Amino acid sequence: MTSTTTLATALPVRHREWLMDLGREVFFDAGSRLFEEGRHADRFWIVRTGTVALDLHVPGRRPAVIESVGHGELLGWSWHFPPYVWQLGAEATSPVRAYEFDADAVRMLCAADPEFGRAVAVWVGKVVAHRLHSARVRLLDLYAPYGSGTR
DSSP states (O other), rough: OOOTSSSHHOHHHHHHHHHHHEEEEEEEEETOEEEEEBBBBBBBEEEEEOOOOEEOOOOOOOOOOEEEOOOOEEEEOOOTTOBBBBBSEEEEEEOEEEEEHHHHHHHHHHOOOHHHHHHHHHHHHHHHHHHHHHHHHHHHHHHSOOOOOOO
């Protein structure tokens, strides 16, 4: 992920502190599924340590891993956009420590403070754009006859 999409650089210090006040520390063993594509998205995480693989359901095939998320990165963006349904699946590929956030609480803070809400929306939007590009490149690499065709 780019430096503009990690928490440390995505939000101003004041907004980062507000967000972190809503978080709680959690742990996932390697192999744990954090969420499944198509299910309700009611939380998100910022990874502290470890790695999480994001995967996409491909009919008739195993899920395609499109990206790995690690230290300082946002895990989950579907909580931010109605109808709040996961667009990808996620599995810990190593033991993971993360901060977990309740989506309702963060959305309420976004609504209460428009400046904070805009900062979070821009951050999440950058993450979505990055993940969309990663998914496109990975799926082309896996299924196109000549690879991704990136220049």
